[in-house]
Amino acid sequence: VFFVSVISRDLFLYLSNNKTLNRAAQNWGSNIASGKIVGGIDFPSSIKFIKELNEQGFSVTVDHLGEFVTSEEIARERTKECIQTIETIVAQRLDSHVSLKLTSLGLDISKELVFENMRKIMDIAEKYKIMVTIDMEDETRCEETLSIFKGLKADYTYISTVIQAYLYRAEQDIRNLNSYEPFLRLVKGAYKESPTVAFPKKADVDENYKKLIKSRLLNGHYTGVATHDDAIIEYTKRLVEEYKIPKHSFEFQMLYGMRTQTQKELVNQGYKMRVYVPYGIDWYGYFMRRLAERPANLAFVLKGMTKK
Numbered sequence: 308v309f310f311v312s313v314i315s316r317d318l319f320l321y322l323s324n325n326k327t328l329n330r331a332a333q334n335w336g337s338n339i340a341s342g343k344i345v346g347g348i349d350f351p352s353s354i355k356f357i358k359e360l361n362e363q364g365f366s367v368t369v370d371h372l373g374e375f376v377t378s379e380e381i382a383r384e385r386t387k388e389c390i391q392t393i394e395t396i397v398a399q400r401l402d403s404h405v406s407l408k409l410t411s412l413g414l415d416i417s418k419e420l421v422f423e424n425m426r427k428i429m430d431i432a433e434k435y436k437i438m439v440t441i442d443m444e445d446e447t448r449c450e451e452t453l454s455i456f457k458g459l460k461a462d463y464t465y466i467s468t469v470i471q472a473y474l475y476r477a478e479q480d481i482r483n484l485n486s487y488e489p490f491l492r493l494v495k496g497a498y499k500e501s502p503t504v505a506f507p508k509k510a511d512v513d514e515n516y517k518k519l520i521k522s523r524l525l526n527g528h529y530t531g532v533a534t535h536d537d538a539i540i541e542y543t544k545r546l547v548e549e550y551k552i553p554k555h556s557f558e559f560q561m562l563y564g565m566r567t568q569t570q571k572e573l574v575n576q577g578y579k580m581r582v583y584v585p586y587g588i589d590w591y592g593y594f595m596r597r598l599a600e601r602p603a604n605l606a607f608v609l610k611g612m613t614k615k
């Protein structure tokens with residue numbers, strides 16, 4: 308079983324980078340994923356799902372799908388869309404943050420372009436006090452992403468980013484960020500990385516993840532624990548009880564459509580729960596990474612979910 312799961316993980320991560328399939332998926336399949344793991348093909352069609360989530364007690368963060376943009380024009384277009392999304396969140400009084408990927412704003416084109424685009428977004432986000440979280444992409448972009456985050460954090464409050472527990476550098480990165488007192492989302496990490504930069508064994512990733520959660524919760528900086536893993540959720544709950552960590556100093560986060568029953572239970576137990584709702588036609592890479600994590604997600608999208 309382990310062997311099969313390693314092969315399928317590698318296969319799906321390999322497929323997630325296939326540009327031809329990505330383009331094809333934009334044309335044919337958004338309805339496969341819509342309303343199940345993706346909010347909709349655009350932000351307006353996701354609003355009803357977000358409102359439903361808010362009514363059930365969930366906070367949200369929305370992500371316009373799309374990454375690895377190589378055209379300056381598209382990166383600027385993405386920036387405008389992001390600003391419109393923030394304005395709609397405010398106008399519709401949604402309880403929602405915004406998540407984005409720097410490669411969608413031109414990270415692979417130039418650092419200057421990303422800064423320019425991010426500043427336009429942050430000027431609006433700051434005005435309306437809407438948190439913007441910079442998702443973390445693959446390891447080759449980690450250093451630059453953190454450096455851009457630090458540059459922006461000097462001028463803006465409502466900006467946060469993500470630390471991936473599978474990277475050896477994660478612990479040191481958190482230490483380096485401490486003086487910025489950032490809101491950080493902690494995740495295990497979703498990309499295919501070399502053993503030279505990331506723990507190859509899941510058990511080691513899990514141990515490092517727990518270590519990072521503990522250090523963050525004890526230092527009091529607001530933390531999003533973003534996982535579907537019961538063992539990690541239970542670990543966090545025990546930690547919170549043992550050290551009397553206030554429930555308002557952290558939140559759990561999960562992806563839209565994943566473990567919905569567990570999400571509800573956490574809310575009922577008084578924990579803050581944020582649901583990550585992606586939208587857009589560029590759903591292919593996102594979906595392939597979800598399959599790499601759990602091939603059963605394919606059956607879930609095609610039928611119904613098995614494990615709640």
Ligand code: FDA
Pocket residue numbers: 441442443444469471494495496497498533534535536537560561562565566582583600601604614615
């Ligand atoms: P993991 O995949 O290790 O699974 C552990 C166990 O949890 C499984 O054995 C199963 O029992 C259970 N489980 C997991 N998924 C399930 C499901 N769908 N249904 C039922 N049971 C399930 N990554 C990244 O690199 N950069 C980023 O910016 C982000 N951002 C992000 C935001 C949010 C809100 C979330 C939840 C996740 C991310 N990620 C991410 C993805 C993250 O790095 C990671 O790949 C996935 O969350 C999968 O790891 P888990 O910790 O969820 O469990």
